[in-house]
Amino acid sequence: MEQLFSKALSVSVRCRDSEERKSTIRVTIDLQLSPSAVHKRNLHVRLTDDKDPYFLFTLSISEEDFQSLKAQQGLLIDFGSFPQKFIELLELCHSEQEAESPRFLLQLCSQGPTPEGPSSLSVVETNAFKHLNHLSLRLSPGSDREVKDYLASCLARLKEEREALELRLKRTEEDLSRQLSCTQQTLCEKSKELEKLRSEWTSQTSSLSSRYSDELQSEREKALELQRRLQEQADQLRQELESAHRSSSQQLRSRVGELEVSCRELTERKYKNESAIRDLRMKLVAAEEEGQRSKQQVLSLRRDNSLLDSQVHEKERALSQLQMRAAVLEQEIKDKELLMSRTKDVLEATQQQKVSLEENAVGKDAQIKKLEATVKSLSEELLKANNIIQKLQTEVKSLVGKIKVKNTVTVSQEKVLQETTEKLQSAEKELHSSRQQLGTKEQQMCALKEQLESTVQKLNESREVLKTNENVISWLNKQLNERQMTRATAPEPAAAAAAATSGAKSPLYPLGRATLPPVGGALSSPADLRPTTQLDVAALDSKYFERVDSIPIYGLTSHLPKEIPRPAKASLPSAYFSA
Known part of the structure; x- marks a missing residue:
């Protein structure tokens, strides 16, 4: 038994006369290789709930069952690639289960009020138009024996996990005790070093504080001198900037006056242009009305022209058909005249043959009576033979139907066909x-x-x-x-x-x-x-x-x-x- 997939997925559970609810269900897929020649591989699907140990649904799919499933649901894959494709669909459901509107959903539908009877697990793709059902599997609830086996396997697994955890705990305790002893030793060493460093640090800090206090006083004096210089420089810069600002403001005022004059001239031009545009619009409306009238006239003339053209074409077609019909009728008349002459010759020959055939018919009637007596005796034997052949043919037809249905067993059926032909x-x-x-x-x-x-x-x-x-x-x-x-x-x-x-x-x-x-x-x-x-x-x-x-x-x-x-x-x- 090889485990291919085992994950806890979000499944929407639907039951009769109850609202839809979501629950986390573990889906497990196993592949079993059987030694028999007919069913080489079996796929086992199991649904379980980690919170409810009595929740168990199982399904076993063999190669023959997959052929009927493929025909019912229109699948395009073989049994070899079916497990991988099914796992891919489950992975898509797992990746989108935390989204607000997931695209792929898993649905467990039951006909009863509770999910205890036969249920179907469906992989559904949702879009704006409809719900697409990619795959639907009919699962049966686990019997008492299966539930007991499942609970026993869970208990055995839990025992194995507990034993493994106990082993890990013992190992970690041993490791931690070793680390503790090591750390305690290092702590003693480090504490001794710390005391030494503290004594050194206190002596160094006292010497450094006395040294840097003198340096701080000299630096404060330098900083005061720098502040005075910077203030003087800032005053000079402010005076220069004020003078530059005054000159630029005067220039801008003169420019504003010039712009106001040009603005007045432009407004006058605008009014003149607007009056000219109104006149042109009036002219354009009148021209558009004349254009529409002319378009309507052109359309009516084109319609009349197309009607006249169609009438001319129809008349030409009728003329050509009449000419063809006249030529065909003339040819038929010539052919019929030839046929009349041939039929006359054939009639004369048939009359001669009729006389000779009537003479032969009298002699053959006697032979026919004798042959009828023999045919009656043979027909009885042939009826028996036909009955045997019909039975064999029905057997052959039934065998051929079975061959079409069971493609997997074609070799054996060919042998049966050969045997039936030999029997025939x-x-x-x-x-x-x-x-x-x-x-x-x-x-x-x-x-x-x-x-x-x-x-x-x-x-x-x-x-x-x-x-x-x-x-x-x-x-x-x-x-x-x-x-x-x-x-x-x-x-x-x-x-x-x-x-x-x-x-x-x-x-x-x-x-x-x-x-x-x-x-x-x-x-x-x-x-x-x-x-x-x-x-x-x-x-x-x-x-x-x-x-x-x-x-x-x-x-x-x-x-x-x-x-x-x-x-x-x-x-x-x-x-x-x-x-």
């Missing part, structure tokens, strides 16, 4: 790549749709095959049940036991084998059915027993079996279904 470029690249990905995804979607259609067809075919298989199985079960019923009506001992055991195990899928009729034939009688140990399935077509590997279908895997039968192959006609 990367966004454009991403847009391009997303468009390409969109195209590939659309192709994949088309391929997947084709696969879906094919799988749905296969599914429908497999369902039809399943239905036919179920029909066949139900028919076979029916035939087997009928056979069992017939065998139950005419049982053989061994066959009955086998049928009873087989029927007890499974009524739908018996273990006995029934011989199916040959291809193209039909069941004629129950005797055609032969009991066997296995089901004879040779008569069924092989398409009902073929299976293929499964094809996965999106969204249907949970409802379909793992294996879907292939579509039926071309084979011989079945005996159970019409071809």
Whole structure:
């Protein structure tokens, strides 16, 4: 902390609902160097009263705060020269505070009835026209902690001053005691010398008084003789001067008579000259009246002349304008004739072009319809891209506004700008790549749709095959049940036991084998059915027993079996279904 200024100045204090008063306030300006990179220097302004220790107003101005202060109050200096200029203004106030009408004043204005709330310190220059406010600083009252710190610093300073004064007092006491002892010694010596001198002086004065008394008597006698001589000389001089005065007075009287005669002659001449001057004045008045009349006539003639000249000039101007207009109109007529001939040629050429363009327009309408379809699809993508670009542009605009406001941080904002441009470029690249990905995804979607259609067809075919298989199985079960019923009506001992055991195990899928009729034939009688140990399935077509590997279908895997039968192959006609 470096102290730049500290003086007690006369300040006029203004509060609300109270009269203006003057008080002596100490203004202290300190410059603090901070280690941070953003705020390198801070200026501290402090107002205190030596009589009132609780009176404290403070203000801290950083470089950023000074920029806003400079913009608000129109200052023309930088932060580096601001403290010196502020101190110069305070010095001017200090130099003129004892004058009756000071030119520079310090004013402390508060909005409250007492100067306890936020106040403004102003440096005002007064002149005959108005009050000029050079600088106004907004000061805040010290908090309890600041007042305590200030009082503690004052107390520490007073203690230091008291200790320094005690040291000085001790030193002065020691010096004075030394000087006292020295002076006492010298006093004793000097008193002895004084006694010696007094004895010598008394002896010398007695000898000198006896010697100079004789000399005084002789000198008094000489002085009396000189007085007599001087008196005689003065009498002679007085007689000579009286005679000279008489002669000069006679000469002056004769001169006065001559001057009176000349004075009378001059008065007569004066009267004659005054009468001649009166006559000349009368003539001059008459001549002045004639001159004024002639001047008025000259002025009226000049006015008439100027009016006539202006009329002549106006007419000449009108004539020249009419001539110019006639020449311009003739030129315009010639130009229009040339334009007419050119427009005719252009009309013929345009008619020919119109015919050819109408032919081209028919072909291009078809192309435009195709292009409009593509443009619609592209416009949707472009709208998305434009939204992204607009967002980035708004970010760039906000960054540019911040750059204009914060001139001190231009380097960092340039980096941000570069980053935003890089982001823009990367966004454009991403847009391009997303468009390409969109195209590939659309192709994949088309391929997947084709696969879906094919799988749905296969599914429908497999369902039809399943239905036919179920029909066949139900028919076979029916035939087997009928056979069992017939065998139950005419049982053989061994066959009955086998049928009873087989029927007890499974009524739908018996273990006995029934011989199916040959291809193209039909069941004629129950005797055609032969009991066997296995089901004879040779008569069924092989398409009902073929299976293929499964094809996965999106969204249907949970409802379909793992294996879907292939579509039926071309084979011989079945005996159970019409071809």
